[in-house]
Amino acid sequence: MSKFNLRTLLLLGLMLAAGYGLWQGYHSSGPIMSASVSENGAFAITAHKDQKLILWDLKKHRRKIISRNANIYSAYFIKQQPTFLWQGLDNVVTAQSVNGEVQKAFELDKPTYGHFMTQDLNTYYYSDIGWGIFRRSEDGSTETLKATDGRAFFGYHKLLNLSMDDSEQLMVSAGSGEPKGFEPPYYRSLQDVLDQGAEYRYLYSVALWNIEARKPTAKLDGNSSKTHATLSPDGQWVVSADEAGIGLFWNTNQPDMKHRLSSYHSGVYLDDSPYETGDLRNWDDSGLIEASAGLHTFTIALAFIHNSEYYLRFGNNSHMAALFKTGSPWPVKYFDLGESPKLVTYGSQYSRNTAIATSPEAGILAMGHQSTGGISVYQFDPDQLTLERIWVVE
Amino acid sequence: MTPASNLPFSPSSAPLGAHGAPICAHETANVRLQRSDNLRRPKAFINAGTIKDESGHVATVALQDGTEHTPDNAEAIFTQLVTGNARWHWPEEPEGEHLIGFDTVSEQRRFAPGHYLDEGVDLTVIQGERKARVIHLPPPVIISLREPAPASGDLLTDEQLDYFRENGNNALIYIHGYNVSHGEWGRFLNRQDSQKHYGGHGPGPRTAWHPNKATVWQDTEALSEFTASPLEDDDVNGTGAHSWAIHMEYQLNRAAGFDGKDWMPYSRIINISWPGDTGSTDFMQAELNAMTSGRRLAPLLLQLADAGIAINLISHSLGARVALTALNIVGTIGRSNLVDHLFLWQPAVADNALTNNNSRDVHPLGLGVFPSAHSAARKIVVLHSRGDGILGPENADDRAWWQKALHHIQPLAMTAWTLAKADAPMDEILGKLHGAYNKKWWCFPSFLDNGFGPAIEKLYKDYLPLTFEAGKTAHPQRSAYVPEAVKKTVQANWDRLEKDILAEADALWQPCIDCLRNGERPPDYTLLAPLNHRASVSLQIAKDYVFRLKKLAVNGWFPEQSPRPALGYVGFDEVANEEATAFDKFIFESLNDGKFIPANQSKWLFIHSGMKTPTQELFEEIYQREIMQNRLLANSKFGRY
Structure with a gap:
């Protein structure tokens, strides 16, 4: 072969490689930052670090890039609707059906750091960089439920996690937990927080809100540091866990009564135990099941996986998830989510706890990966109590 | 003269006299x-x-x-x-x-x-x-624990005590870290007499200073507008512990609401100056000094508490050892909840230092944990960062690199020596050693004075030799024939040292207890200096110490175990992991109880001493939010804010 032909071939090869690289770059995506699963479990919407918004068909195992300019924290499926919500980098919020039909669009004055919308698409709630909470009505007017506070998101490197029940009566917010205060007068009540900063500016801890009344009804204390909390679909339970390994739950009818979740090896910490710190008698391990290796109590997120009955707790730097049943402190079962590809639960990525999403009605769990743009999807079986990985895109 | 005036002089604005007289x-x-x-x-x-x-x-x-x-x-x-x-x-x-x-x-x-x-x-x-x-402004408060002083010198004067009582009835104590000299205050620029350079025709450039000491922070960059060349921050804001005092006090005030203009609410803090400047790598000696200083700090805590003044403590780096020693001592004598908050900022202590269990200590001499410190504070906030290049990284690759270097001591020593001599901030030098904290027990290169050998041999200089290879302790592998006479000498030295150590323990046991009960400064242990973090040392503990010391000597002052990773780097990740071998039930429980609070700064703090001149982000998120807003202003107090 002549020297000329060789050179041409080489050039062609290089061009092909470059073209493939460009094509790959165009179609691949950064790690998932936020995710949401449709109530029927058929779709997931994900927003990625490179601003792509992807709709995943979980039945047909297909994906479609909806936008390349999406707010990375804006992927959200509206409850009981085949409609997802997202925000563009131009701050326009769009409610869009899975078949592409735009059902609602409006412009916000700021990027959202977590949001949701009522099923009738009339009322929109969102958080901002300063962990404010705002309510936008159908007429476009906005009111502040919780005042924004500087750049709290950067401070904790975590979103103010928001969740709402199916009846759209209750909301839970969770930012940074407030461990038990000192004895009075040091302890901060809801009123004290309000006195410290207007419009509950400093309400970082887990809080239960009455959406209709547009104000918090209970400050749910006991967590520490970066805290995730979520509300059961029926609005009966709030479950929380945090960076310090504290897991708690409350019945929303008795928000003053805090219950502790069991750790995986030590059991339930007894708050009122008369013994000194470190005494084994401070722990009740009577209901513990045999632990699996790789369980970590430092928690990234929790998510309901079967209606309001079962939920999963995801540990930091762990590929294990613990199954809990509402109303009980004891773990029911441990699931190995798979070591490869590494999940978003690795690397203390509390700011990406929104990359873990479920449909409690369909028993579907979708999770992002640690450093690549893929997704892992799991199916929960409430009868067999199994969690099977049904689809992995690396 | 106003620009509008055409007069060659300025008319007097003085009022006329009682009868209209000029x-x-x-x-x-x-x-x-x-x-x-x-x-x-x-x-x-x-x-x-x-x-x-x-x-x-x-x-x-x-x-x-x-x-x-x-x-x-x-x-x-x-x-x-x-x-x-x-x-x-x-x-x-x-x-x-x-x-x-x-x-x-x-x-x-x-x-x-x-x-x-x-x-x-x-x-x-x-x-x-x-x-x-x-x-x-009230004068600054610096308690120097560097030189021997009468016990009253470690306490606040009545006037200072009154100040803190009346200034919100609270006091914040700041303890600086490793390798900080005592230093001195800054100065005020004389802007009138300072002159910029005006080309070839004007007066020559000159920087003039007022003779007065400046004890508050000034904007060096802004002041440089008045001088021919940029000012050094050391000239303006002081050096060593004084510089830390100026910076920390200013930032804390700012975080609490001080606007930088109206100094009326400005609150003084108590700054502790202690002798942690033992050379770039003589960490063990600095640890011993930290414990001696912590012992002297304990009566100050008792003084404030007995006066009913709320106390909050912030320590940086090895200052944590000073703070934890003081709290361990007052905790041992049953003074629980003496301090509202202890903030351990980038603490250069073991990640299990807060355990209540002495048996968890992996330090060969038993100075790694502070079993009673937890009881003396209501809440302990640990500010840690994986971005801290001094305290970390604790990863296998890094260790492997250093372990490989063991076989190539000379080239390493040359690199380290070059770094140590470099005209660069200490953080940078230590940072280039890829996590200097993790090498704190290493016994090479010996001329850098790190490891146990130099500090121990200095401590027991009157009892040397204690090994068969005195002077070559860094190389225990060089075994050779040891003359009988040397063996006898070493044995006799050990006998004498053991006897004196036990005598010291026996003599100081009761005086230590008595002094502390009376709120007075307890006597220092000399031969038992590595146990100065204990309120008092029983005979049994002293015997155990001698045993540990001998074991270390046999091994050429080289410890058998690696140190625990620094708390300021890993936080509680390992000791609160139920499956880890280092799992500590007490720490786990204290986290569950909300007494120990981790605050991960990995996203903002990338320099070990970054809090001295914080970025806006660090200032907002740690000073303002984590220290002031969420803790001091919410649960305790800072001055009158």
């Missing part, structure tokens, strides 16, 4: 100055300075003899001043009591410290008497 009539009047601090408490004049009146006459004043802070002593009356414009110059005595306010009936003026020094304070002498209140 000032040439030399009508005279008095100026009565009342001195107070920013709590509006009377402060005695030591030197009331001078007033230069409109005629050019410079008046001084004869003061009362008393130095007590009574209203009479706090008053200075200047007489025979010509009415009209005048200037008051005050020499800032006592030192550090900067002028921040000048209030008359009609006007409240506020100054940044030092700003009036150039021109003095202008005032108008009115007929009859001009009354004014001159307001000063």
